[in-house]
Amino acid sequence: MYISSLTNRDNLDKRWYNTLVNHGTGGNSASCHNRAEDKAIMKTLLVTGSNGQLGRAVNREFAGSTEYEIYNTDVAEGEGIHALDITNVDQVISLAKELKPYAIINCAAYTAVDEQETKGDLAYKINALGPRNLAIAATEADSKLVHISTDYVFRGDGNRPYTEFDTTGPVSMYGRTKLAGENFVRDFAKRYFTIRTAWLYGDGKNFVKTMLRLSENHDEVSVVKDQLGTPTSTKELAKAIHYLIPTDNYGLFHGTCEGDTNWADFTEEIFRLAGKNTKVNHVTTEEYKKMNPQSTDRPAYSILDNYMLRLTGDFRFADWKDAIRDYINELQ
Numbered sequence: 001m002y003i004s005s006l007t008n009r010d011n012l013d014k015r016w017y018n019t020l021v022n023h024g025t026g027g028n029s030a031s032c033h034n035r036a037e038d039k040a041i042m043k044t045l046l047v048t049g050s051n052g053q054l055g056r057a058v059n060r061e062f063a064g065s066t067e068y069e070i071y072n073t074d075v076a077e078g079e080g081i082h083a084l085d086i087t088n089v090d091q092v093i094s095l096a097k098e099l100k101p102y103a104i105i106n107c108a109a110y111t112a113v114d115e116q117e118t119k120g121d122l123a124y125k126i127n128a129l130g131p132r133n134l135a136i137a138a139t140e141a142d143s144k145l146v147h148i149s150t151d152y153v154f155r156g157d158g159n160r161p162y163t164e165f166d167t168t169g170p171v172s173m174y175g176r177t178k179l180a181g182e183n184f185v186r187d188f189a190k191r192y193f194t195i196r197t198a199w200l201y202g203d204g205k206n207f208v209k210t211m212l213r214l215s216e217n218h219d220e221v222s223v224v225k226d227q228l229g230t231p232t233s234t235k236e237l238a239k240a241i242h243y244l245i246p247t248d249n250y251g252l253f254h255g256t257c258e259g260d261t262n263w264a265d266f267t268e269e270i271f272r273l274a275g276k277n278t279k280v281n282h283v284t285t286e287e288y289k290k291m292n293p294q295s296t297d298r299p300a301y302s303i304l305d306n307y308m309l310r311l312t313g314d315f316r317f318a319d320w321k322d323a324i325r326d327y328i329n330e331l332q
């Protein structure tokens with residue numbers, strides 16, 4: 001029905017491996033010379049959390065680039081992935097000084113929103129100190145820094161899309177730690193792009209795959225109808241990162257797909273596109289919390305306006321309905 005993440009991961013690993021082998025082995029001297037020349041002008045992108053949803057999308061976005069080469073890292077070493085724990089300031093600074101990357105793209109984070117309510121120390125280490133360390137390292141290595149944040153930095157009591165100039169007020173541990181990360185990046189990085197995104201789905205664990213999995217053995221699912229936001233594909237976000245990286249257009253950006261919806265309507269669209277008959281019960285957050293008491297608070301309204309992108313350039317995200325159609329087509 002849909003490609004398992006294992007299959008996608010295997011394909012991607014093979015591609016990373018091929019890239020490494022192609023860069024790392026001999027051949028005739030003329031092609032070696034050309035590769036050496038290419039390498040001399042290639043800009044290195046140091047990607048953290050490269051085995052996560054966004055990390056994989058960034059790899060796809062830059063695959064085959066003649067301008068950039070990727071150095072993949074994650075907390076766990078893997079094929080084509082070097083071990084780098086972003087919470088370890090010495091490791092982070094020494095790698096950045098050694099690689100002198102053109103840019104560091106921070107795709108690493110602690111994203112389990114409910115789980116981290118009771119794991120505050122870990123959440124602050126990964127979501128706040130991690131970006132702080134990368135910001136210090138980027139400044140020391142004279143690299144640009146791309147950092148990703150979230151719509152959950154807002155309280156969620158607004159009634160029009162939030163711009164980058166609106167006041168934050170997180171209601172969860174995830175939101176508070178991500179906001180602290182944003183602040184560290186602003187304080188310690190010289191040249192940075194912080195992009196707040198929302199409701200991400202891509203190659204990895206996400207809401208869309210959870211709903212598709214539930215539809216396999218459930219006739220109905222209950223999904224909240226009173227939390228508004230914008231589902232965003234990692235593919236679209238990776239395009240935005242590619243667009244911003246070569247520019248000097250630094251600062252804070254909102255980066256979500258266009259349009260908005262709620263989780264229940266989003267689920268109906270997923271099922272419609274995937275040809276599923278599972279019924280979606282539209283429930284309130286209060287009703288959902290009675291069924292799932294462990295679920296933490298989330299902003300009721302977190303629609304973001306990509307205001308800074310609109311003010312400063314011509315990059316536009318796809319509409320969320322087009323992006324989810326593209327994603328479901330790729331899964332099938």
Ligand SMILES: NC(=O)c1ccc[n+]([C@@H]2O[C@H](COP(=O)([O-])OP(=O)(O)OC[C@H]3O[C@@H](n4cnc5c(N)ncnc54)[C@H](OP(=O)(O)O)[C@@H]3O)[C@@H](O)[C@H]2O)c1
Nearest residue numbers: 049051052053054075085086108109148150197198199200
């Ligand atoms: N997912 C969403 O709905 C959403 C919404 C808004 C914003 N965002 C933001 O978008 C960005 C990308 O999210 P995503 O969905 O791609 O996340 P993801 O799939 O959870 O990937 C995060 C990656 O970071 C790794 N990681 C965790 N701790 C680390 C550490 N100490 N050092 C290095 N790597 C570490 C994870 O490894 P393990 O899996 O082994 O822990 C994982 O590979 C994050 O900044 C997130 O906060 C996400």
